[in-house]
Amino acid sequence: MADLARMVEALRNPRLQGFGTTIFAEMSALALRTESINLGQGFPDTDGPVEIADIAAECVRNGPNQYPPLPGQPDLRAAVAEHQQRFYGLSYDPDTEVLVTAGATEAIAASIIALCDHGDEVIVFEPTYDSYAATIAMAGATLVPVILEAPAYELDVDALRGAVTPNSRLLLLNTPHNPTGKVFSEEELRAIAAVAIEYDLVVVSDEVYEHMTFTGPHLPIASLPEMRERTITIGSAGKTFSFTGWKVGWITAPSELRAAAMTAKQFLTFVNAAPLQPAVAMGLRLPDAYFAGLRNELLAKRDRLSAGLLAAGFDVVPTQGTYFLSANITSFAAAHNLPATSIEFCLALPEAAGVVAVPSEVFYQTKEAGRSLIRFAFCKKDDVLDAAIERLSNVN
Numbered sequence: 046m047a048d049l050a051r052m053v054e055a056l057r058n059p060r061l062q063g064f065g066t067t068i069f070a071e072m073s074a075l076a077l078r079t080e081s082i083n084l085g086q087g088f089p090d091t092d093g094p095v096e097i098a099d100i101a102a103e104c105v106r107n108g109p110n111q112y113p114p115l116p117g118q119p120d121l122r123a124a125v126a127e128h129q130q131r132f133y134g135l136s137y138d139p140d141t142e143v144l145v146t147a148g149a150t151e152a153i154a155a156s157i158i159a160l161c162d163h164g165d166e167v168i169v170f171e172p173t174y175d176s177y178a179a180t181i182a183m184a185g186a187t188l189v190p191v192i193l194e195a196p197a198y199e200l201d202v203d204a205l206r207g208a209v210t211p212n213s214r215l216l217l218l219n220t221p222h223n224p225t226g227k228v229f230s231e232e233e234l235r236a237i238a239a240v241a242i243e244y245d246l247v248v249v250s251d252e253v254y255e256h257m258t259f260t261g262p263h264l265p266i267a268s269l270p271e272m273r274e275r276t277i278t279i280g281s282a283g284k285t286f287s288f289t290g291w292k293v294g295w296i297t298a299p300s301e302l303r304a305a306a307m308t309a310k311q312f313l314t315f316v317n318a319a320p321l322q323p324a325v326a327m328g329l330r331l332p333d334a335y336f337a338g339l340r341n342e343l344l345a346k347r348d349r350l351s352a353g354l355l356a357a358g359f360d361v362v363p364t365q366g367t368y369f370l371s372a373n374i375t376s377f378a379a380a381h382n383l384p385a386t387s388i389e390f391c392l393a394l395p396e397a398a399g400v401v402a403v404p405s406e407v408f409y410q411t412k413e414a415g416r417s418l419i420r421f422a423f424c425k426k427d428d429v430l431d432a433a434i435e436r437l438s439n440v441n
């Protein structure tokens with residue numbers, strides 16, 4: 046066994062070192078062990094609309110259950126194109142400019158692998174969703190972080206310009222942004238667009254939380270002048286319809302960029318989720334009330350958890366979108382004699398309070414930047430949020 050361990054260690058791709066079991070799995074295991082309320086990992090504890098699930102169930106029983114076409118079933122591609130038109134006035138040709146993927150995660154991976162080679166640089170706003178750094182490493186490219194400083198997380202345009210080099214290929218944007226809950230303002234998106242145009246960068250825009258904005262309608266960067274032709278936009282049925290386990294996502298992009306991503310997808314998964322695709326198509330065509338309802342429900346949960354955390358003694362960082370909110374732990378840790386650094390704090394919190402959160406440190410390459418922040422997911426039932434608040438309010 047020891048020899049096998051050594052052999053595997055020697056074979057392991059050095060670029061993936063440091064990307065072991067994620068903290069999310071570790072924290073979920075800790076939640077189970079300590080019977081804690083898990084506000085760590087970001088998935089809802091209530092499934093999405095039953096009418097969508099009914100179509101999926103019917104399709105599992107009666108088909109389609111065989112490989113769909115490589116780019117996705119034509120009707121789902123049509124529904125994705127209709128959705129981009131309906132909400133953002135963006136036109137995409139379902140036959141050449143839409144690609145169905147195995148979740149947004151594959152859309153991100155296919156885009157990066159398709160467009161980056163060794164030595165290429167990908168500019169990301171840090172903190173980042175955790176798949177970005179690993180995927181960039183798998184492609185052999187280099188992540189170049191531009192830090193968004195808490196608590197305002199404002200874009201530093203000079204820092205963005207300073208991050209561009211002759212090796213820059215992609216700019217990876219995420220709005221609304223995980224883990225901060227930031228929604229990039231129109232002014233910020235225009236500044237990012239100006240840099241992308243000036244330096245001829247492709248923008249990969251991860252918009253999986255597009256229907257969870259609390260400050261006004263979502264603005265895709267592809268809708269800004271001269272941006273459609275250089276942007277790959279990514280969506281997720283898992284997020285939009287609360288079926289995170291389905292892993293159905295999509296890309297909308299000009300045909301050349303979509304073709305590039307499709308080449309990578311072909312050899313990552315080829316195709317995915319045949320019987321779920323008609324169900325997602327139906328979901329994308331639901332009336333506006335569904336999408337407004339999702340936002341309003343999450344807005345109420347954000348306010349519920351924010352108020353509860355504030356009352357319990359956390360410094361809550363305002364959240365404009367997503368189903369996450371961050372809190373600064375410094376004063377809470379001092380008041381309750383808990384560690385003041387986020388990983389140690391989150392490891393101690395289940396024992397101390399019976400609640401699991403995620404240390405924001407794991408979303409940064411520049412670890413110090415996230416050391417005093419933790420992230421909670423508020424896409425949970427009200428009584429679960431209330432119970433977590435009560436536990437946090439009663440820590441000794």
Ligand SMILES: Cc1ncc(COP(=O)(O)O)c(C=O)c1O
Nearest residue numbers: 148149150174223253281283294
């Ligand atoms: C910013 C961001 N992008 C992508 C994903 C993954 O989406 P999917 O489950 O559709 O692969 C997540 C999931 O948490 C996310 O937060």
